[in-house]
Amino acid sequence: MWSWVAHRITGVGIFFFLLVHVLDTALVRVSPAAYNEVIGTYKNPIIGLLEVGLVAAILFHAFNGIRLILVDFWAKGPRYQRQMMIGVGVVWVVLFVPFVIRHLSHVFGG
């Protein structure tokens, strides 16, 4: 149940981020200066932390999504619900931790 709620919330969050992300990237058609200026305003600790949250959400949605797909299409999927949920958690940690270390060292000027 909670994983379904989290899948929804992360899905919606990623979608609205994507709308803004296409808009900011579209500035490359306006001028290099306009693009660089807006991307420049993203390079601060607050946005840096929001990016960490975004990646956390994407990683959860992606691997929980794979779990949902396996439950639906793999004959033994429903039987291994619990194991797969743990798998989602493990993969999430394994990818998230290196990301946070690398990203925050960029954000906080490593």
Added chain:
Amino acid sequence: MTTPEIAQPRSSTRAVSLKGGGRNRSGQTNFELYSWLFMRLSGLALVVLVLGHLFVNLMLGGGITALDFGFVAGKWANPLWQVWDLLMLWLAMLHGTNGLRTITNDYAEKDQTRFWLKALLITASIVIVVLGTLVIFTFDPCLDPSSTLSVCSK
């Protein structure tokens, strides 16, 4: 003791037994089935497209500190990244829009509200997909005549 036979969800035998007519009886289409399948197929493709995108842009090289116009120009000089980004744009937007359509159907109870929310959703999505597609196809690394990028000096 015998195990009762349980049909696969959405299998036609189940539909027959539940509704006594199969899925495609008059006025019903397979739209929701295809939409369900699309969410799963696009999801699988997006794992590679989105995680690859994040890895190349945020983990390799200088990560976020290296992102600027020149970085974008460098990536889109390669047709692989143009196709990658185009596919990612279309699949993520269709997947996300379809997901929000489901959520709207779930929570907006009044017909009017549902209609207008979905109209807004679809309008916004079309604008973003068209804009994003145009940006990828019409990108010009030498937009600024005084550009110092190497591709612009002949």
